[in-house]
Amino acid sequence: MKSEIKNSLFLGLFLTASFFVLSAPLLAHHSQAVYDEDHLVTVKGTVSKFEWINPHILLHVEVKDDKGNIDEWICFSGSPSMQAREANWNSEEFKPGEQITVQGFPQKDGRKIMLGAKHFRANGDEVQESLAEQRIYQGYADRRAKEGDKK
């Protein structure tokens, strides 16, 4: 009896560990070369456009610098189906004119395009994210924690 419990415990641990090890590259989806998942950028600005389109929702954010110059960032999210089912978003999740802060991973080519991993409303409320975004952000956080341990 005791060995049965031990047996299933080990099996459970093995299956769980295997799932995370094997799934990491798949869950990184669009990441392998396009986005720099080791650098988190924070963009604070005004929503200029919200595109509820496949295969990726696009949030356009205008950011004003000290001199009044405006830059536009484009923040990618998952597909409408992923965001609707996993994060409860709809086509009016973000409205033009709304103040927003987006944290995410920039494209490696230096253009102002990012994978939006976290969104915060003007009052600081965090918006729910789909599973892929959650895992990508968690991956970044885990790597950062690991680097911290080494130092």
Place this chain on the structure above:
Amino acid sequence: MTKRSMGFVAAVAAMLSFSFLALAQSASKSAGTANATVPRTADGKVDLSGFWTTPTGAGEAESTAKIYGHPLVLGRSREPWLMTPWAKAQYDYNQDPTQGVNAHGARLELNPRYAHCIPLSLLAQVAGTDVLSPFEIHQSPRKLTVIFEHDNAIRQIFTDGRPHPKPLEITWLGHSTGNWEGDTLVVDTVGMRDETWLDNDGHVHSDQLRMIERIQRVDHDTLRTDITLEDAKALEQSWHQTVFHKLRPNWDLMEDVRCTENIKRGVYTGSYEN
């Protein structure tokens, strides 16, 4: 490594292999016979109707891996490919990281779906190569109609005993016939166009591809599909994969026609253009 720790590792390995054997045995015993919670149609067949998707919900990865007896990735088993030299050369070309951006597992500018607006292959639709694979099945005695959410593609599996047509029309999703073997629906598909990749890694196939699916509703909420691919031109030997889907009784299909406008804007590739 100390003797003691080596002994411990050996014991764990032995226990793991034993438990996999035990699981595999119990799985094979139940194969082909659906349990009592599985709904049936008026003609007594297992009813496969419903909205199904990749097991990403809480606890679903673990429960499907337990049914299968081995670890799964997003409800799918991972299997090695034995390619012919013809297929291997194309695969290597599609993979070459010095020649382009290797997002999605292979060179993005070559990916038929992401760069050239070509529909997903049947394997990609069923096995969810494109991350998730949501679809809805409508079953009648004459046929199963499967609506894949990706591309809003429609597939028909004819269960009225008809053979594949002659001449065979070559189409994106091919021609599918289904036969019930007990509670398992065995689906045979041929006549698939060869422009698609089998997956995002750049595995190719010819129009000789044949896909055999053994579909079982193993419990009320779980669909298991054992896939076999045969392709004399592309595969040295048949390739197998097991895929699980979970029931989503409250989900409805969404429009997901992906490439029409947005591929040109680079919304797939991140090379976004306004």
